Amino acid sequence: MDIALLGGTGDIGEGLALRWAQDTDHTVVVGSRDSEKATRRADDYGTLLGERGVEHNVVGMGNEAATARADVVVLSVPPEYAISTVETVSDGLTSDDVLVSPAVSMDRDGAGFHATPPEDGSVAQAIAAVAPEDVPVVGAFQSLAAGALSDLDTELRTDTVVTGDDPEATALVRSLADAIEGLRALEGGPLAVTALVESVTPLLINLAMNNEGMHDLGVRFQ
Amino acid sequence: MDIALLGGTGDIGEGLALRWAQDTDHTVVVGSRDSEKATRRADDYGTLLGERGVEHNVVGMGNEAATARADVVVLSVPPEYAISTVETVSDGLTSDDVLVSPAVSMDRDGAGFHATPPEDGSVAQAIAAVAPEDVPVVGAFQSLAAGALSDLDTELRTDTVVTGDDPEATALVRSLADAIEGLRALEGGPLAVTALVESVTPLLINLAMNNEGMHDLGVRFQ
Numbered sequence: 367m368d369i370a371l372l373g374g375t376g377d378i379g380e381g382l383a384l385r386w387a388q389d390t391d392h393t394v395v396v397g398s399r400d401s402e403k404a405t406r407r408a409d410d411y412g413t414l415l416g417e418r419g420v421e422h423n424v425v426g427m428g429n430e431a432a433t434a435r436a437d438v439v440v441l442s443v444p445p446e447y448a449i450s451t452v453e454t455v456s457d458g459l460t461s462d463d464v465l466v467s468p469a470v471s472m473d474r475d476g477a478g479f480h481a482t483p484p485e486d487g488s489v490a491q492a493i494a495a496v497a498p499e500d501v502p503v504v505g506a507f508q509s510l511a512a513g514a515l516s517d518l519d520t521e522l523r524t525d526t527v528v529t530g531d532d533p534e535a536t537a538l539v540r541s542l543a544d545a546i547e548g549l550r551a552l553e554g555g556p557l558a559v560t561a562l563v564e565s566v567t568p569l570l571i572n573l574a575m576n577n578e579g580m581h582d583l584g585v586r587f588q
Numbered sequence: 589m590d591i592a593l594l595g596g597t598g599d600i601g602e603g604l605a606l607r608w609a610q611d612t613d614h615t616v617v618v619g620s621r622d623s624e625k626a627t628r629r630a631d632d633y634g635t636l637l638g639e640r641g642v643e644h645n646v647v648g649m650g651n652e653a654a655t656a657r658a659d660v661v662v663l664s665v666p667p668e669y670a671i672s673t674v675e676t677v678s679d680g681l682t683s684d685d686v687l688v689s690p691a692v693s694m695d696r697d698g699a700g701f702h703a704t705p706p707e708d709g710s711v712a713q714a715i716a717a718v719a720p721e722d723v724p725v726v727g728a729f730q731s732l733a734a735g736a737l738s739d740l741d742t743e744l745r746t747d748t749v750v751t752g753d754d755p756e757a758t759a760l761v762r763s764l765a766d767a768i769e770g771l772r773a774l775e776g777g778p779l780a781v782t783a784l785v786e787s788v789t790p791l792l793i794n795l796a797m798n799n800e801g802m803h804d805l806g807v808r809f810q
Binding site for chain 2: 475476477478479480481523524527552553554555556557558559561562563565566568569570572573575576577580583584585586587588
């Protein structure tokens with residue numbers, strides 16, 4: 367299977383690219399608005415994985431080409447670009463693809479971070495509103511700590527909550543999440559409850575800010 | 589120290605009463621609108637603890653008397669009664685007391701549970717808006733699984749996020765939370781970010797509904 371990480375040169379995109387390349391046989395397609403940057407980063411990831419003796423399939427290309435090629439497309443772009451990125455790559459999406467939203471909308475004031483969900487209820491629902499109607503949208507990977515994810519020496523022990531309205535699509539994303547060692551996928555329900563999942567990320571940042579020794583936090587439900 | 593659990597005959601109130609009675613030397617004051625019910629339940633808790641060989645200080649009385657007596661007052665009433673309960677007991681609160689809000693506001697539809705914060709932003713902030721101005725309000729204990737908490741045979745391994753604007757009051761509540769074995773208190777920031785904490789509870793219920801074998805869930809940040 368081919369997994370595209372649009373914005374795969376950024377924080378969470380880098381981590382997911384490295385983990386999937388290390389822990390699965392899937393082809394990881396690093397996407398960027400700038401195809402040269404995508405190729406360069408894919409090479410960097412390949413070098414890093416090679417040095418660790420990991421066989422891997424990582425390629426880089428522009429976001430549109432990455433989307434056209436991939437079966438699963440993860441919108442790991444900065445949240446403010448999530449909607450415009452979907453609009454840009456829409457032509458490359460088919461009903462066999464799955465669009466994954468790890469983005470959260472948040473803001474900071476003197477008290478700390480707050481969730482600022484869009485009018486649709488959540489970023490995932492806002493993305494579903496602009497994506498082609500027959501392309502299932504799945505919420506996942508919002509609360510992963512980017513630093514821990516990107517550092518392959520860090521053993522993960524964290525959960526991700528997967529939400530969506532298409533059972534096959536959510537099952538596929540759950541299986542891709544579970545394929546990353548130390549990551550456990552939980553079924554969160556329909557896309558309409560994704561706001562609750564997107565709220566966890568600002569909470570994690572507030573906890574890291576307010577508790578000494580806590581950083582790069584994830585969440586575990588038990 | 590005297591800790592009052594208003595609505596201490598209900599789910600979370602029962603669990604906190606039993607745990608504090610077991611794990612600390614504080615006096616636990618079980619409060620209820622019906623003082624006879626409060627006394628009866630306090631006796632039940634005492635019997636249960638006695639059978640386990642636990643020395644304890646548990647007494648029962650009406651919510652107003654419990655508030656007047658206690659140093660820390662936990663509003664473990666059903667969320668829809670939180671505001672009216674504060675109004676009822678206000679006369680018994682002084683600036684040396686701490687008012688603790690474990691309540692969350694949520695609703696259910698076909699998709700699952702959703703957070704439905706009041707206009708003030710969170711239940712804790714709504715309580716602060718009606719409480720006497722000089723009484724610090726602290727958010728805590730929202731995401732504890734009532735079943736696990738009440739069952740003293742269950743070893744806890746869960747977190748609670750404490751929020752509030754008065755550093756002394758939040759430190760006191762953190763220390764009371766940490767005094768319960770297996771419960772870890774984390775500092776969440778000012779009361780203005782409590783909505784994020786209150787959102788975790790409906791998420792936990794959705795996860796329990798959608799994942800086989802998961803029930804009585806708590807959360808751990810790591």
